[in-house]
Amino acid sequence: MxxxxxxxxxxxxxxxxxxxxxxxxxxxxxxxxxxxxxxxxxxxxxxxxxxxxxxxxxxxxxxxxxxxxxxxxxxxxxxxxxxxxxxxxxxxxxxxxxxxxxxxxxxxxxxxxxxxxxxxxxxxxxxxxxxxxxxxxxxxxxxxxxxWSNSTVGAAGVRQRHLRRLLGQEFTGLPEGRGVQPLPVGMREDASGQARYxxxxxxxxxxxxxxxxxxxxxxxxxxxxxxxxxxxxxxxxxxxxxxxxxxxxxxxxxxxxxxxxxxxxxxxxxxxxxxxxxxxxxDHSMVSSRVRLSAGVREGATADDASFGVWIPSSGERPLHTQIVPGWTEVAGFDRSVPARETADIGQFVAVDxxxxxxxxxxxxxxxxxxxxxxxxxxxLGAADRDRVRAAVADHVRVADTIRDTSHGLGVSVAPPGxxxxxxxxxxxxxxxxxxxxxxxxxxxxxxxxxxxxxxxxxxxxxxxxxxxxxxxxxxxxxxxxxx
Ligand SMILES: Cc1cc2nc3c(=O)[nH]c(=O)nc-3n(C[C@H](O)[C@H](O)[C@H](O)COP(=O)(O)OP(=O)(O)OC[C@H]3O[C@@H](n4cnc5c(N)ncnc54)[C@H](O)[C@@H]3O)c2cc1C
Known part of the structure; x- marks a missing residue:
């Protein structure tokens, strides 16, 4: 440009x-x-x-x-x-x-x-x-x-479709506009169709x-x-x-x-x-994990499956931002033999007063x-901040169990402040x-x-x-x- x-x-x-x-x-x-x-x-x-x-x-x-x-x-x-x-x-x-x-x-x-x-x-x-x-x-x-925010990234993807369906079934009753949905991402395609972030x-x-x-x-x-x-x-x-x-x-x-x-x-x-x-x-207390996606999420996904990004936004009743995206860091303890396209990172940001x-x-x-x-x-962190982190960890496991291959373990980590x-x-x-x-x-x-x-x-x-x-x-x- x-x-x-x-x-x-x-x-x-x-x-x-x-x-x-x-x-x-x-x-x-x-x-x-x-x-x-x-x-x-x-x-x-x-x-x-x-x-x-x-x-x-x-x-x-x-x-x-x-x-x-x-x-x-x-x-x-x-x-x-x-x-x-x-x-x-x-x-x-x-x-x-x-x-x-x-x-x-x-x-x-x-x-x-x-x-x-x-x-x-x-x-x-x-x-x-x-x-x-x-x-x-x-x-x-x-x-x-x-x-360049748009919510169409991964729209054609098989994993995206399965993730939205499974999480949508699990997390119901959220306020209008704040339910399970595609993650808005700052990306657009250039003239040759290549993604530009x-x-x-x-x-x-x-x-x-x-x-x-x-x-x-x-x-x-x-x-x-x-x-x-x-x-x-x-x-x-x-x-x-x-x-x-x-x-x-x-x-x-x-x-x-x-x-x-x-x-x-x-x-x-x-x-x-x-x-x-x-x-x-x-700050945002950050709770995260990497999972191997379940067979149900991977079903039908070919090697060139479009990328994915799913979001459960924060709302009054749920002061918690959840995103499910492809990972880009090394995660200690996660089985390195699992191909990257079979994995997802779950990230949650938790409110701090x-x-x-x-x-x-x-x-x-x-x-x-x-x-x-x-x-x-x-x-x-104050007492209320710590309570919210505890609730987020429980919520995190619920998200993970909805989309993960449970034959692999689940390591949920809470990041240090900052x-x-x-x-x-x-x-x-x-x-x-x-x-x-x-x-x-x-x-x-x-x-x-x-x-x-x-x-x-x-x-x-x-x-x-x-x-x-x-x-x-x-x-x-x-x-x-x-x-x-
Ligand atoms: C890996 C990563 C992933 C992230 N993902 C997301 C995301 O998905 N969504 C999201 O919303 N946010 C994300 N963030 C956070 C986001 O990038 C920041 O919130 C945002 O860019 C902060 O902007 P800023 O201008 O406040 O600060 P900065 O980006 O820190 O910019 C401040 C600039 O000021 C300069 N500076 C410092 N001291 C001086 C000085 N004395 N004189 C002159 N200049 C100085 C610094 O060098 C720096 O370039 C991510 C950040 C990282 C690193």
């Missing part, structure tokens, strides 16, 4: 200062959604990113496009994803309280590797309270379109095709501080990750979208410290990564007391400083977060454009 309006500025040897309408910190889902929307509105952005271009298969494209065959997921794609996932700021180890947390420090952030599940949240229980319902639903629909190329699409570039991406530079004068952001100070060279980006507005650990660290370093900053961390005591702590004056303060975390890769809440939307930013993502006490990405989520959710945070980032981009 030609992105004429995007340039990657690898060589900034002459530039001590850059200018743009808007400075965006971080090139993941939040940052790219903002930059794309601003570009479509005709505004220019400079996007700072400490990572590099992650692979040679097209700018912003998803790595999976290089592995079109389902059988290659576990052997080719999976190992490359695991290699790319590192502790925050490439530290030697993850934070002890968030042992499972990893990031992808690359242009595209985690979206270069995500599993492209575009789950639409349950409005009644998961939507941001600061966004009116009709607008939130419209934003989710826009985000789904931008992310969405990366940030999808979010940046649609800018002008002639004239100067409106999105300038600067790999290898980490933001250290936003410069503010009387509540007005005027510039971002950044440093080259490799060499210490400094860069100043002057802009009319700044959007901080550096991930759930990076964004609060940058605000803290900039002296912007609303009471909720780094607090109310929330936002709790102000689950928080990040920034080391005052102590040097941390990339010139930012050092960070530590306190994160513990292991879902969905850490949220550290720069949450809310009131001045309970939030870092208002419903438009504008940081309290500032005129033109905004946040985007997973950190903005303030509610207890179970749906994979990207569609929701892209939707909220579109709202933020429009507020930025309007505020200029």
């Amino acid at each position: 030609p992105l004429h309006h995007v340039e990657v500025w690898n060589d900034l040897s002459d530039a001590g200062t850059l200018t743009a309408d808007v400075a965006v910190i971080g090139s993941g889902a939040g940052g790219a959604a903002v930059a794309g929307e601003l570009s479509r509105a005709g505004l220019s952005t400079v996007v700072l990113e400490p990572g590099d271009i992650p692979h040679p298969y097209g700018f912003g494209a998803h790595l999976r496009n290089a592995y079109p065959v389902e059988e290659d997921l576990g052997t080719g794609f999976g190992p490359r994803v695991l290699e790319a996932l590192v502790p925050y700021a490439r530290a030697a180890a993850t934070l002890p309280a968030l042992r499972g947390q990893r990031f992808a420090h690359a242009v595209g952030g985690m979206m270069s590797y995500w599993s492209h599940v575009c789950a639409v949240p349950d409005h009644a229980t998961e939507a941001e309270p600061s966004v009116p319902e009709a607008e939130m639903r419209a934003l989710w629909a826009e985000a789904a379109r931008l992310l 969405s990366g940030i190329d999808a979010l940046l699409d649609g800018g002008q095709s002639t004239g100067p570039a409106t999105v300038g991406i600067v790999p290898g530079y980490a933001a250290r501080q936003v410069v503010l004068t009387g509540g007005r952001a005027t510039a971002v100070l950044a440093g080259a990750v490799a060499g210490g060279r400094a860069l100043r980006v002057e802009a009319d507005a700044v959007v901080v979208a550096a991930g759930a650990l990076g964004s609060p660290a940058i605000l803290h370093a900039s002296g912007v410290r609303p009471p909720a900053l780094g607090r109310y961390l929330t 936002p709790d102000p005591d689950n928080r990040l702590v920034f080391g005052e004056g102590k040097p941390g990564p990339w010139g930012l303060p050092s960070v530590s975390a306190r994160f513990e 292991g879902s890769l969905h850490l949220m809440g550290s720069t949450r939307l809310g009131t001045e007391e309970t939030g870092v930013a208002d419903g438009n993502g504008r940081v309290w006490g500032t005129d033109n400083l905004y946040v985007a990405g997973n950190g903005v989520v303030s509610t207890r959710t179970t749906s994979n977060p990207t569609l929701n945070v892209v939707a909220l980032a579109l709202r933020t981009a429009r507020a930025v454009a309007q505020g200029r």
